[in-house]
Amino acid sequence: xxxxxxxxxKRCKLLxxxxxxxxxxxxxxxxxxxxxxxxxxxxxxxxEYQFAVTCIDEKRTTKIVEELEKFCASLSAMLGVMYIxxxxxxxxxxxxxxxxxxxxxGEGFRMRHIYERHKTETPAQRQLLYARNxxxxxxxxxxxxxxxxxxxxxxxxxxxxxxxCDLWKGAAIKSIKTVGWTxxxxxxxxSVAYIYLARNVINGAISIGDFTVYSAAVTTFGISSTRLVNxxxxxxxxxxxxxxxxxxxxxxxxxxxxxxxxEEPLTIRFEDVSYRYPNREEDAVxxxxxxxxxxxxxxxxxxxxxxxxxxxxxxxxxxxxxGGRITVNGIDLSTIDIDRYRERFAAVFQDFHILGFxxxxxxxxxxxxxxxxxxxxxxxxxxxxxxxxxPEKEKTCMSTAYSPTGVELSGGQKQKxxxxxxxxxxxxxIVLDEPTAALxxxxxxxxxxxxxxxxxxxxxxxxxxxxxxxxxCDEIFVFSKGGIAGHGNHNELMAMNGLYRQLFEQQAELxxxxxxxxxxx
Amino acid sequence: xxxxxxxxxxKLILHIWGEQFRECPKLTLYEAVGGIxxxxxxxxxxxxxAMIVNALTDTxxxxxxxxxxxxxxxxxxxxxxxxxxNLIREAYGYQAINLRLxxxxxxxxxxxxxxxxxxxxLDMMEAAKESVxxxxxxxxxxxxxxxGNVLSLATMSAIFxxxxxxxxxxxxxxxxxxxxxxxxxxKITHDSHILESKAKRHVNYCKELLQDQKLGKExxxxxxxxxxxxxxxxxxxxxxxxxxxxxxxxxxxxxLQRGVYFLQIVITYAVAIIGYQxxxxxxGWFLMYVSASQELFLxxxxxxxxxxxxSLVAEYYKDYSDxxxxxxxxxxxxxxxxxxxxxxxxxxxxxxxxxxPMQTQPAISNVSFTIDPGDKVAFVGNNGAGKSTLVKLILRxxxxxxxxxxxxxxxxxxxxxxxx
Numbered sequence: 001x002x003x004x005x006x007x008x009x010k011r012c013k014l015l016x017x018x019x020x021x022x023x024x025x026x027x028x029x030x031x032x033x034x035x036x037x038x039x040x041x042x043x044x045x046x047x048e049y050q051f052a053v054t055c056i057d058e059k060r061t062t063k064i065v066e067e068l069e070k071f072c073a074s075l076s077a078m079l080g081v082m083y084i085x086x087x088x089x090x091x092x093x094x095x096x097x098x099x100x101x102x103x104x105x106g107e108g109f110r111m112r113h114i115y116e117r118h119k120t121e122t123p124a125q126r127q128l129l130y131a132r133n134x135x136x137x138x139x140x141x142x143x144x145x146x147x148x149x150x151x152x153x154x155x156x157x158x159x160x161x162x163x164x165c166d167l168w169k170g171a172a173i174k175s176i177k178t179v180g181w182t183x184x185x186x187x188x189x190x191s192v193a194y195i196y197l198a199r200n201v202i203n204g205a206i207s208i209g210d211f212t213v214y215s216a217a218v219t220t221f222g223i224s225s226t227r228l229v230n231x232x233x234x235x236x237x238x239x240x241x242x243x244x245x246x247x248x249x250x251x252x253x254x255x256x257x258x259x260x261x262x263e264e265p266l267t268i269r270f271e272d273v274s275y276r277y278p279n280r281e282e283d284a285v286x287x288x289x290x291x292x293x294x295x296x297x298x299x300x301x302x303x304x305x306x307x308x309x310x311x312x313x314x315x316x317x318x319x320x321x322x323g324g325r326i327t328v329n330g331i332d333l334s335t336i337d338i339d340r341y342r343e344r345f346a347a348v349f350q351d352f353h354i355l356g357f358x359x360x361x362x363x364x365x366x367x368x369x370x371x372x373x374x375x376x377x378x379x380x381x382x383x384x385x386x387x388x389x390x391p392e393k394e395k396t397c398m399s400t401a402y403s404p405t406g407v408e409l410s411g412g413q414k415q416k417x418x419x420x421x422x423x424x425x426x427x428x429x430i431v432l433d434e435p436t437a438a439l440x441x442x443x444x445x446x447x448x449x450x451x452x453x454x455x456x457x458x459x460x461x462x463x464x465x466x467x468x469x470x471x472x473c474d475e476i477f478v479f480s481k482g483g484i485a486g487h488g489n490h491n492e493l494m495a496m497n498g499l500y501r502q503l504f505e506q507q508a509e510l511x512x513x514x515x516x517x518x519x520x521x
Numbered sequence: 522x523x524x525x526x527x528x529x530x531x532k533l534i535l536h537i538w539g540e541q542f543r544e545c546p547k548l549t550l551y552e553a554v555g556g557i558x559x560x561x562x563x564x565x566x567x568x569x570x571a572m573i574v575n576a577l578t579d580t581x582x583x584x585x586x587x588x589x590x591x592x593x594x595x596x597x598x599x600x601x602x603x604x605x606x607n608l609i610r611e612a613y614g615y616q617a618i619n620l621r622l623x624x625x626x627x628x629x630x631x632x633x634x635x636x637x638x639x640x641x642x643l644d645m646m647e648a649a650k651e652s653v654x655x656x657x658x659x660x661x662x663x664x665x666x667x668x669g670n671v672l673s674l675a676t677m678s679a680i681f682x683x684x685x686x687x688x689x690x691x692x693x694x695x696x697x698x699x700x701x702x703x704x705x706x707x708k709i710t711h712d713s714h715i716l717e718s719k720a721k722r723h724v725n726y727c728k729e730l731l732q733d734q735k736l737g738k739e740x741x742x743x744x745x746x747x748x749x750x751x752x753x754x755x756x757x758x759x760x761x762x763x764x765x766x767x768x769x770x771x772x773x774x775x776x777l778q779r780g781v782y783f784l785q786i787v788i789t790y791a792v793a794i795i796g797y798q799x800x801x802x803x804x805g806w807f808l809m810y811v812s813a814s815q816e817l818f819l820x821x822x823x824x825x826x827x828x829x830x831x832s833l834v835a836e837y838y839k840d841y842s843d844x845x846x847x848x849x850x851x852x853x854x855x856x857x858x859x860x861x862x863x864x865x866x867x868x869x870x871x872x873x874x875x876x877x878p879m880q881t882q883p884a885i886s887n888v889s890f891t892i893d894p895g896d897k898v899a900f901v902g903n904n905g906a907g908k909s910t911l912v913k914l915i916l917r918x919x920x921x922x923x924x925x926x927x928x929x930x931x932x933x934x935x936x937x938x939x940x941x
Contacts, residue, residue: 003779011768015761022757026750029731033746040737053732132622136629136646141637146916150630157626161619168615172608183601191593194573198585201577208577208804215570222597318738339744347742351735356726357752366748400640402726410905425743440903 017062024056028248036254037318042278045251051244064238071231077224084217092193096218099189100225104233106182107226110175111233117171124167128160186222193218254338261340262329264428265294268315269330274323274482275310284310286482287324294428297460299470301503302479308463309350311479312431315461316345346422347431354414356399356406359387362417363424370424377423380454381416382446411438419447429459436466448472467504476500533835538659544620548613552664555606560669562599564676565592567812575805614657621653621841628845634918635878636847649844652837659834667827670820677817684802684810688792692814695785696821702774702781703822707829709774713767720760727753782818789814866929868892868915873924875910884910887924 032040032049039045085092135144135153144150194215201211268291275285285307292298292315300308313319314326317338326333328341355362360369363377374394378384390396390407397403398417409417415438422430436444448469451460462469470476471490478486478493478500485499493500542549569592576584629637629646636642681689730736730749740746793810796802802810869891876883885907892898900908913919914926917933926933 003782004776007772007775007779011772014768015764018757018761018764022753025728025731026753029728029753030746030750032732032734033737033740033749037737037741040734046734049734128619132626136626138637138643141630141634142913142916142918144630145634145918150627153630154623154627157623161616161623165612165616165619168612169609172605172612175608176605183597187594187597190597191590194589194593195586198573198577198589202580202582202585208574211577212570212574212808215573313738316742318741342742343744345742347738349738349742351738353736353739355730361748365743365745366751399726402723404640412905421743442903 013066017065020062020065021056024245028052028056028245031249031251031253034253035251037313038320039251045248048244048248048251051241052248055241055245064235064242067231067234067238070227071235074224074228074231077220078228081217081221081224084213085221092196092218095189095193096221096225099186099222100229102182102185102189103226104229107229107233111237113171113175114237117167124160124163128157128164131156131160190218190222257335257337259331259335260337261344262331262336264344266328266344266428267294268292268333269327270314270324271327272324273314273321273326275314275319276322283322283482285314285321288482288484289324290477290484290487292429292459292461294459295457296475297455297473298462299473299476300461300463300479301465301467301470301476301500302485303503306479307482308479309433310482311477312347312433312461312463316347316431317341344427345429345431346425346427348415348418348422348433348435350433350437352415352418354398354409354417356397356402358392358395358397359390359417360394362398363421365421373426374424377420380423380450381420382450383413383416383420386413412440412443415439416443416447423454427458429461430455431461433463434465435462436464436469444468467507470504478503530832530835533838534659534663534831537656537834537838538663541617541657541660545613545617548610548617549660549664551606551610551613552660553668555603555610556665556667556669557672558599558603558606559665560673562596562603563673563816565595565599567677567680567809567816571805571809571812573805574808575803578804610661614661617660618653618657621657622650625649625653625841625844628847631849632847633849634913639878642847645840645844645847648840652840656834656837656841658830662827662830662834666823666830670824670827673816673820674824677813677820680809680813681817684806684813685792685796688789688814689817691788692785692817693821695781696818696825698781699778699818699822700825702777703825703829706771706774709767709770713763713770717760717763717767720756720763723756724753724760727756785818786815865894866931867894867927869927870914871925871927873914873921873926875914875919875921875923877910883922885914889924 028049035045085096131153134140144153197206197211197214197218200206201208206214270288270290273285273288274283276283288307288311300311302308310319314321317333320334328336333341360374363374375384378387378394386409387394391405397406398409400406400408415435419432419435422432436447439447444466445468452472460473462473464470473489475487475489476493477484478498480499486493486496488496494504569588573585573588573592576588625646632642678689681692727749731753736745740749789811793802793807796810797804797807870888873888874883874886888907888911900911902908910919914921917926917936920934928936
């Protein structure tokens, strides 16, 4: 019976553990996706997040349930045993209490050693896992072969592995030394209890049968008390790890904002906006004032680090300005419902991600698929041939890791897919952060042409390093060192003879035949 | 046929164990000692209480004291020592595993480049890594488990032959039935493993997406949080369904096993009580008898499990050795010569064509050109024209499928790759 019950319980436990783990994965994941974007760039937040993830991965959450189960089992065993032993003299009871105390001490020490080992081994383990797992990935395969790095990496791996083994051995030896004596103590105490019982049998005070029962009870008491103490100590220990999880989940979600998004068309105004990253000395964006009008095509140019990407993030509400304010149709953006606001934007960032799911899912990002709209968007970026050649057409998975029939697209195709994603969203504003970096000049030209057609009624903000796109735009913002060095259309900026002209000519020169003068008209 | 298969498997297992012993002798030592200590404890727990009770009935005080002392002191001591040895064994076991994983790593870095993009090879590497954790237990199974079980089996059998050989036979028969059920359960688990790994891979992929903070901008920009949560939820539901169906199939065999165990206990107690009533056995032996029979049942079952584990070890080892034996045709060509230190030679492509392993169309077709020393060359063209492929061929990450590439008049296939 016991066996059958145990089997049944084990089965339930297995499923319960998986469900519990899934629950926490979802909870932590949802929290990560909903806290303010700015927090994701803070190291403290990321640290707490890493701890939370480790906690779930190491099943600390399910461990607490396990330990509680053991605790209850041991407690009931101990209570039962104490009932059996109630008629014996106080000496036995006292001895047994001492046994429990000795156990508790020993276990406490053992747990502390393990926790300390864990703290020191986590960085070492991370180093080992990085050297061994990351560097074996195919992304590094070319460099490792071309630079003959195999021996170097192997030596690193062996070094970290040795470090880990030494750590484990050291902790084991330390544990034996400190805990060993508790076992000897236990032995002495138990033998006194047994001898006492034996004497009583010989004296005739208790029968053999009673002796058998009592000695079994004493043994059980010893085992149960050990388990009880282990369980308690383990729960305390585990809760240290779980505290990290709670810390992360305690990070506040953004507060609801009073105002809803104004009616379209939206005019977005930057009023003397500055933004400084935490722990930096200088503003990334400094005293910027400009207006984004609906339906207008804007280009944002400037050298690396001039503040272009920061500007985009401010525009989309990922950051709150540290100085000045952004208004939407006159209302302060920081009081507007940010989720609804972002629905008005479709963005392709420099570091976009193609997920392993289906081609069509990468475009729709969840929700029902509007087949007609998707077809338009795909044709807009001239990907219909690519789709037709996929083994499962638009249902093909985009990662070979996720599905055996998955396909890895080329860099250029992925970029086009990301743009299709933005087009499908059909938002009034499209933001493109260097959309043509991986495309050939022909593809780039085709893209701009396609864009002209599709985006005729939408507002577009391009960041690009290729000045060809600027000539197609209605207005250009030139960023330099966080501020605006100039704005206007291409001809106006060239006439101003400032930074824009300088950058444009530098780039154009590379295409010009040698001996010809300036390329601009 | 079956006999020779068993023999080759045994040889393989001994070979695996031999390798481990050579690489980490201390591990084997701790495994053996740990196993003996653990089973010694079990044996003592069967024999000594019986002897204590017998001594009590004979009211020989000294005997009682001695037995009690030995039992009460030795048991916790053995527990403590056993635990300590276990900890050290873990450390050495970890070392042994690291050694194998490092071997896999080295292999991954020295494979032909084309194999690093082959999905099958990547899967083989993952299987090899997983298998290391499994077959590394070979020493533990042989030294700790099997050795201890043999010791226990010998002792229990001796006890039974002295007391009542019939119960011994009945117990062994019951164990046979239980073992058969165990085999069935193993097959079910093994068969469902493939589907479960696929489901688990999906779960892990979705979990990694949920845990990737780099997706932060896109998730917020496209309100993809619900999408990702749903994907994870669906993947997990599928995985749980797989587990549940597997457990359902296992249930009936587990019930059979429990039933057989119950029957065995009933028979043992019945025979023991009858024997005691008739005065054939003393009360102490009664106790020993009952616990010995239970231990015998468990030991034989454990020994079966040990043999199954060993046979699995052989299979897992195959995953490992298959990966380690992948041919590296590019690193070890015959007639490999050194290249001149500061290459003064010209690079020449002569009628070179190349098709990627999984493709039907060639990436480059019948290309010929020469690059003289000191030249600065640019390759331009549209996406997919073959530029990166040319570069990979020059760096000898791939060998051409047709034609030859020469450096300084020598076919680069004959150059030691490191020098390229």
